[in-house]
Amino acid sequence: MSTILQSKGERTFRMFNAILLTVISALFLLPFLTVLTTSFVSSQEYTQRGPFILFPQHFDFGAYKMLLFQGMAVLNAYKITLMRTVIGTFLQLMVTALLAYGLSKTDLPGRRLIITLLVFVIVFPVQIIPLFLLNKSLGLIDSFWSLIFPRLVNTQYVFIMMAFFRQIPPSLEESAKIDGANYLQIFFKIILPLSLASFATIGLFYAVWQWNDWFDAAMFIIDAAKLPVQNLMRTVVLSSTMAEVMTPGQLPPPGEAIKGAMIIISTLPILMIYPFVQKYFVKGFMIGSVKG
Known part of the structure; x- marks a missing residue:
């Protein structure tokens, strides 16, 4: 009985640990992901949706073209x-x-x-x-x-x-x-x-x-x-x-x-x-x- 309870406890701990680490990883990755997606925003979409855009409707490479090729x-x-x-x-x-x-x-x-x-x-x-x-x-x-x-x-x-x-x-x-x-x-x-x-x-x-x-x-x-x-x-x-x-x-x-x-x-x-x-x-x- 103790073995079964311990096994359930281990599974619960691992699940909680995985969820906690996933949340922490997301908190660390979110700022970088926001910077990445913002770099693909066009002027029109930026005007319509504002500065915080996590998922652009259309990927615009104008910023990269301007920085690297102009x-x-x-x-x-x-x-x-x-x-x-x-x-x-x-x-x-x-x-x-x-x-x-x-x-x-x-x-x-x-x-x-x-x-x-x-x-x-x-x-x-x-x-x-x-x-x-x-x-x-x-x-x-x-x-x-x-x-x-x-x-x-x-x-x-x-x-x-x-x-x-x-x-x-x-x-x-x-x-x-x-x-x-x-x-x-x-x-x-x-x-x-x-x-x-x-x-x-x-x-x-x-x-x-x-x-x-x-x-x-x-x-x-x-x-x-x-x-x-x-x-x-x-x-x-x-x-x-x-x-x-x-x-x-x-x-x-x-x-x-x-x-x-x-x-x-x-x-x-x-x-x-x-x-x-x-x-x-x-x-x-x-x-x-x-x-x-």
């Missing part, structure tokens, strides 16, 4: 953001991995001092004024590289990678040293192939940050033609007019449709990439959290 502002910002994400993520991964690999060796001279400095940076993060002065002293103001060089390392990711590298058996490195390999050869031919999960995890973190960040460009970039897509999206969303992306003399789609389309355009690439690296992301993140 004027070069969005495409140019997309190019800059793509370059920043690819180059920045690669350099950040290499610097972070090499630093973490060196610090994973207990016999590294000055290791304790370097780790202490990294912890100090975590406790007292870099402020905007020193960062601006650093960029100015390096001559990077209004330069693409001002978005890359000052933030090459995230100290938290260094410690996650250190924990991952410590799991690799030392015997593999010792065997490679006997065969005449140096530290760089060991890193690129042995450590790196065994650490793909960690690289995918940290790489995804870095890529998402590079793609979404707008603050650095707002602080260090002066020329509007050098701004990434997130800064353009921020300007469009906060603007009462669409002059930043419109062609002169053009009758635009509704402002809310343009804002929605701009948000979708700026977030879609990351949403498309994540499913392909999800298994590495979960594995690498769990290993780093347990062993770190």
